[in-house]
Amino acid sequence: MLTTLAAARSMRASRPGLSTTRVGAVISRNVGALRSGPAYWIVLVSGFFEPLLYLLSIGVGVGALVGDLTVYGRTMPYAAFVAPAMLAVSAMTGALAETTFNVFFKLKYVKTYEAVLATPVRPVEIAFGELTWATVRGSFYTAIFLGVMVALGLAPVGGALAAFPATILVSLAFGAVGLTISTLMRGWQDFDLLTTGQFAMFLFSGTFSPVQDYPAWAEILIQITPLYHAVELVRRLSLGVYGPGLLGHAAYLLVMLAAGLWFAARRMERLLCP
Amino acid sequence: MIFARGLVKRFGDFTAVNGIDVEVAPGEAFGFLGPNGAGKSSTMRMISCVSAPTSGELRILGMDPVRDGTRIRARLGVCPQLDNLDPDLTVRENLTTYARYFGLSRVEGRRRADELLDFVQLSDRAGSMVEPLSGGMKRRLTIARSMINEPDIVLLDEPTTGLDPQARHLLWERLFRLKQRGTTLVLTTHYMDEAEQLCDRLVVMDGGKIVAEGSPRSLIETYSTAEVVELRFPDGLDLNADYAAKMSGIGERVDPLPDRVLLYADDGDAALTEVHQRGLTPSSVLIRRSTLEDVFLHLTGRTLVD
CATH class of the missing domain: 3.40.50.300 (P-loop containing nucleotide triphosphate hydrolases)
Incomplete structure (x- = not known):
């Protein structure tokens, strides 16, 4: 039994190196889906609007009632506080939507990956390809969102340029964890859990009010969850509030990325190459 | 390869x-x-x-x-x-x-x-x-x-x-x-x-x-006979096993199924003549060449596997 597992594991994992051509082929499959018809475009475009609508309704609308806010020792309009959080959220949802809904569908229902694995492509190359694509999608959202922020005067151009690479890291981190989640999902009912978790993070991760306003225990709980670190990193960079804390947030996301990818590649291999 | x-x-x-x-x-x-x-x-x-x-x-x-x-x-x-x-x-x-x-x-x-x-x-x-x-x-x-x-x-x-x-x-x-x-x-x-x-x-x-x-040819030759005689009897159903017993010795093998009796023989016509000589009167008779299906069912049995 042990030797069986060892043999199965070594089946693909032991092969040296990653072929960029094959990772590229996994990505180009998604480009092919865009070329093939309007269905995927609709999914892509609709994913962009949610954070934008929140920014306009709560940031700008509710912001008019709230007035100015003082954080990091600076006073700013409420919308300027909310906007970078929505930016981080769009990086998260863009990548997660791709690596959960789409990857799960391909993994479990249409068996796309089974077909892919009959070719020289390996599970770890599928993981890298899908993550890269998810990050492209997330970054496509954040690039437009940053444009909107600059246009509305909610971020300086320099801040937007500094925040953009951070949103890429956010997409990578959430995308990688999403891949792992997809390999653990039993069926669509599990997506309700995921959506609930995502929504809770969306509401409380320092998105609409500073976490310092919560009781101490809640603040600690929030600081354990990932979106908090994404929001902090992106907000500080877009506002130009630099400090050693940035490294901590970045490190958190890097660990997410590494652990998510490692686990996803292993799980995919176990699921697809029994 | x-x-x-x-x-x-x-x-x-x-x-x-x-x-x-x-x-x-x-x-x-x-x-x-x-x-x-x-x-x-x-x-x-x-x-x-x-x-x-x-x-x-x-x-x-x-x-x-x-x-x-x-x-x-x-x-x-x-x-x-x-x-x-x-x-x-x-x-x-x-x-x-x-x-x-x-x-x-x-x-x-x-x-x-x-x-x-x-x-x-x-x-x-x-x-x-x-x-x-x-x-x-x-x-x-x-x-x-x-x-x-x-x-x-x-x-x-x-x-x-x-x-x-x-x-x-x-x-x-x-x-x-x-x-x-x-x-x-x-x-x-x-x-x-x-x-x-x-x-x-x-x-x-x-x-x-x-x-x-x-x-395919050699499997048929090894595991089956050249021809198969399919016999149906008007009162088959319950009695096919008895009919098969009465046919024993004719051809190489007799296989009673619920709806018919299969008689495996190299010369189907000769086998049928012998069946008639034993006083059996099937209601319908089909003599056909042996196929891979006969081999398959012979080797893997007729029981449904799943």
């Missing part, structure tokens, strides 16, 4: 493949026959290097599937039992995308895609999505896809299951052409006519083991 000795595949406590020896020569069309659950698909998955053997030796194109899986798969074409075409892509994009997985350039991918679409008679559907295609069209597209890398071996897992006769015959004809080009074909099937049509040599699997091996 393929060499297996004592090949075993276990999933936990369940043994799917229980020590099989197989050898496939270049250009051969080789078949795995067997009822559901016989271990055909598990064997195919090991040969296509997506499932590691539990024990035993397996060499494909002279290489070890565990160490050289990527290199072997580059030279295999795989047509799975269930179509796993990409529903988000057009017919043509299904092929060009697949070409990319093999590291082919876009230009080369497009050239081969158009050539293959022509080969499987789907050129006029190139721009269509996969979903509206009929079962036979999807199957043809899957086979075209398995040929995009110009493989040395094409593996086909139940290639015509669920297709109508027209679609099956078109597919057989295309596979025959592929064989004529020198491609080695390895297929599983539980259609005996398919095995007789396509296979130079085949093995019959049952319960994870190989129970017989040879060409």
Whole structure:
């Protein structure tokens, strides 16, 4: 039994190196889906609007009632506080939507990956390809969102340029964890859990009010969850509030990325190459 | 091309493949026959290097599937039992995308895609999505896809299951052409006519083991008689076993079924004459040549396996 597992594991994992051509082929499959018809475009475009609508309704609308806010020792309009959080959220949802809904569908229902694995492509190359694509999608959202922020005067151009690479890291981190989640999902009912978790993070991760306003225990709980670190990193960079804390947030996301990818590649291999 | 000795595949406590020896020569069309659950698909998955053997030796194109899986798969074409075409892509994009997985350039991918679409008679559907295609069209597209890398071996897992006769015959004809080009074909099937049509040599699997091996003709000669007499009696149902007992000694073997009695004999007419001489009066009689199906049922039994 042990030797069986060892043999199965070594089946693909032991092969040296990653072929960029094959990772590229996994990505180009998604480009092919865009070329093939309007269905995927609709999914892509609709994913962009949610954070934008929140920014306009709560940031700008509710912001008019709230007035100015003082954080990091600076006073700013409420919308300027909310906007970078929505930016981080769009990086998260863009990548997660791709690596959960789409990857799960391909993994479990249409068996796309089974077909892919009959070719020289390996599970770890599928993981890298899908993550890269998810990050492209997330970054496509954040690039437009940053444009909107600059246009509305909610971020300086320099801040937007500094925040953009951070949103890429956010997409990578959430995308990688999403891949792992997809390999653990039993069926669509599990997506309700995921959506609930995502929504809770969306509401409380320092998105609409500073976490310092919560009781101490809640603040600690929030600081354990990932979106908090994404929001902090992106907000500080877009506002130009630099400090050693940035490294901590970045490190958190890097660990997410590494652990998510490692686990996803292993799980995919176990699921697809029994 | 393929060499297996004592090949075993276990999933936990369940043994799917229980020590099989197989050898496939270049250009051969080789078949795995067997009822559901016989271990055909598990064997195919090991040969296509997506499932590691539990024990035993397996060499494909002279290489070890565990160490050289990527290199072997580059030279295999795989047509799975269930179509796993990409529903988000057009017919043509299904092929060009697949070409990319093999590291082919876009230009080369497009050239081969158009050539293959022509080969499987789907050129006029190139721009269509996969979903509206009929079962036979999807199957043809899957086979075209398995040929995009110009493989040395094409593996086909139940290639015509669920297709109508027209679609099956078109597919057989295309596979025959592929064989004529020198491609080695390895297929599983539980259609005996398919095995007789396509296979130079085949093995019959049952319960994870190989129970017989040879060409379709030699298997019939070894495990069956030249002819089979099918006899029906008006009051059959309950009495077929008694009728069969009365026929014992005629031909080589008598097999009472619920609805008829099968009499295996090299000379069907002579056997029938003898049946009449014993005073038996069947209501209908059919004398036919023995088929692979007779061999198959003889070897793997008539009980439903799942």
